[in-house]
Amino acid sequence: MYPKANEKINKPKLTLKLTLMKKIITIIILLAMYNADAQITIPGDSLVYGPMFSPVYQNKVRVWVLTKDNTGSASNLTLSMTSNANTKKQLEGTIYNSDDRHLVYTGFETGDLDSETITREEDYNLRSYEFNIxxxxTYTAKLLENGKETGRIAVIQAEQDIINDFTFLAGGCGRIFDLSRCIDQWESKRITNGDPAMYDELMAKQDSDLMVWLGDAVYLLGEEHAHGGCPESFKSDWDNEEQAFKRYLWYRKYYDKLLQAMPQLAITDNHDTGSNEFDKTLPGLPATRKIFKDWWPNPEYKNTVEGEGLFSSYRYKDVEFFLTDNRSYRNNIKDQFGDEQLEWLEQALLNSTATFKIIVNGTPSFRELGGRIWGSSKRAPHLLQFIRENKINGVLSYSADLHQQRFMLREKDTDYPLIDVVSGNLNSDAPETDKRYANYKIDYSSEFDLLRGSLHAFLRTSVYGKAGNRRMLIEFVNGRDEVFFSKIIHQNTLTSSNSEAKELELNFRNKLIDESPKKHTIKAVHLKYGKDSAEKLNYAGKFSSTTSLRVVQDETLDFHNKSFTVTFKLKPKAFKNDAILLSNAKDSSGITFGISDEGKLNYKINDKMYFYQSDFSLSVEQWSEITWKYNNLRLQLQLFYNGNLIQTWEDVHSSEPSNEDITIGQNYEGLIESITIYSKFIN
Incomplete structure (x- = not known):
């Protein structure tokens, strides 16, 4: 439409608007260019792996990436690292370590098993960038190609020092055969591995804060595996850095998504850095140790006077992982750590304030199984003695190596159960069959092995609860995402001193007194006092049908999913039906300790209505000491009378949690001198 003859045209205003729009567009373009420039330019023209986060440490984190060069794509690669609180601002990172590799492959590495001819050459760029956070x-790392997102993304929460509920995964022994190599042929015909799809299709989808590799995530192979099936010019994977780099490169494609899904921690066992049975004299160890460090961005790698090492500790919330190195200082199967590393481990355990202290070892730390198992080494007794003499609480061990799933206890010569959690079948020696998934045995009566099996699985560990009442749920999860064994460990199960696990010490000395460190609030109605077992006047509570005594609810007095020892010293005057010594039961939750009208002692789990009653009967007008002990690890309930074991029940499960006050002496007639509760099975 054209303007009329007398219509005023505002050309200057229109020109002004157009100019303003151009300026705005220019600013937007400049901002976009600024953001792109602020991203970190990565060498190479093709993305391979990453981004992978290290765990957060000292308000820092590292992002690991691997790219390929000279592919002909001419693409520009960048790394974006932003805080979710300000996604517009790119964080500045510095190169922590790098490795540029020109790899040369021959026929017996790429499928032509009889040819030494060079078949291909490739260039790779490994980078690890460190950021202050x-x-x-919460932070997000993205890999971009020509300024466009590629879907390669990793997210991390900087909550290392925030004590709350969290989950971590663990596992080891992930052997996979590369059938294009001559070196893998002989064993591949004799050993059946699994389906490594479990890494990316199952483990990567877990809601987990961390993955802890327990050794043998990568299998380096050599002549001892090839059995003469390779030409003389063939090199073992541990001969030099290039050979080890190739092997790590090939393996990583199977857990690429897992590495993006959560931060990673790793230790080495034998296969990550060398042959089956090697020690510190292996010529290629310095090379494979460097490759291990480059490919696993642990927050720290420590050394000793003797030389470089791969050990360190890392604390996440209230769990500290002690990452050990059983190869860099190894002399033989009986001498694995060296004096300096053992001293470091002992002092680190002693100084740790973590609730749970996990020794991450290549092999079990406490169970004596002979051979190359660390628990059978000459330094194992020294570590056990150090833990016992210094009363170090909360110690347990995670390991792999055995190509088995095991949950093992050492109890007879320790202050608390020393637990070896073994998950050594991520992909090794176990075909994916229905029969194999059933190949495990649970035996709570076994002296050492509550679980033993050979099937593909990983560990999922959840740490939860308020400070001072923390629990660790350890689940063995198979390749079908099924939990086939689980165990809950309360922090007081792993205490050296019984007094530290004391939750209630109720005495009657002219007044109600809780002499435990918890000093619980106690309310009493119509409570009178009488003589105790030593004839001291007013040193025992006198209960009748009108007496009401309650201990105000506190989560530490819950009997749910933990071991306990409860002792009553009492003198019944008469037996009444459904007399309650102690109870926190309500509806379908809680437990009850009681006495029948025949004087039989009973224990009731209200959630499942399970009822356990003694064959033995108390006598009236006679002082008795009654102790109920529950072992949450072995699912075992024991009853003691005057210090003597009189009855045991097996396969006793825990109650559902209760928020009720503890009721004492309801419908009970007689004297009670003391009641003591420990959240621990006391031997």
Whole structure:
């Protein structure tokens, strides 16, 4: 439409608007260019792996990436690292370590098993960038190609020092055969591995804060595996850095998504850095140790006066992982750590304030199984003695190596159960069959092995609860995402001193007194006092049908999913039906300790209505000491009378949690001198 003759045209205003729009567009373009420039330019023209986060440490984190060069794509690669609180601002990172590799492959590495001819050459760029971050914030790392997102993304929460509920995964022994190599042929015909799809299709989808590799994530192979099936010019994977780099490169494609899904921690066992049975004299160890460090961005790698090492510790919330190195200082199967590393481990355990202290070892730390198992080495007794003499609480061990799933206890010569959690079948020696998935045995009566099996699985460990009442749920999860064994460990199960696990010490000395460290609030109605077992006046509570005594509810007095020892010293005057000594039961939750009208002692789990009653009967007008002990690890309930074991029940499960006050002496007639509760099975 054209303007009329007398219509005023505002050309200057229109020109002004167009100019303003151009400026805005220019600013937007400049901002976009600024953001792109602020991203970190990565060498190479093709993305291979990453981004992978290290765990957060000292308000820092590292992002690991691998790219390929000279592919002809001419693409520009960048790394974006932002805080979710301000996604517009790119964080500045510095190169922590790098490795540029020109790899040369021959026929017996790429499928032509009889040819030494060079078949291909490739160039790779490994980078690890370190960033400063703020506690409590969430960060996102993205890999871009020509400024466009590629879907390669990793997210991390900087909550290392925030004590709350969290989950971590663990596992080891992930052997996979590369059938294009001559070196893998002989064993591949004799050993059946599994389906490594479990890494990316199952483990990567877990809601987990961390993955802890327990050794043998990568299998380096050599002549001892080839059995003469390779030409003389063939090199073992541990001969030099290039050979080890190739092997790590090939393996990583099977857990690429898992590495993006959560931060990673790793230790080496034998196969990550060398042959089946090697020690510190292996010529290629310095090379394979460097490759291990480059490919696993642990927050720290420690050394000793003797030389470089791969050990360190890392604390996440209230769990500290002690990452050991059983190869860099190894002399033989009986001498694996060296004096300096053992001293470091002992002092680190002693100084740790973590609730749970997990020794991550190549092999079990406490169970004596002979051979190359660390628990059978000459330094194992020294570590056990150090833990016992210094009363170090909360110690347990995670390991792999055995190509088995095991949950093992050492109890007879320790202050608390020393637990070896073994998960050594991520992909080794176990075909994916229905029969194999059933190949495990649970035996709570076994002296050492509560679980033993050979099937593909990983560990999922959840740590939860308020400070001072923390629990660890350990689940063995198979390749079908089924939990086939689980165990809950309360922090007081792993205490050296019984007094530290004391939750209630109720005495009657002219007044109600809780002499435990918890000092619980106690309310009493119509409570009178009488003589105790030593004839001291007013040193025992006198209960009748009108007496009401309650201990105000506290989560530490819950009997749910933990071991306990409860002792009553009492003198019944008469037996009444459904007399309650102690109870926190309500509806379908809680437990009850009681006495029948025949004087029989009973224990009731209200959630499942399970009822356990003694064959033995108390006598009236006679002082008795009654102790109920529950072992949550072995699912065992024991009853003691005056210090003597009189009855045992097996396969006793825990109650559902209860928020009720503890009721004492309801419908009970007689004297009670003391009641003591420990959240621990006391031997």
């Amino acid at each position: 703020a506690s409590g914030e």
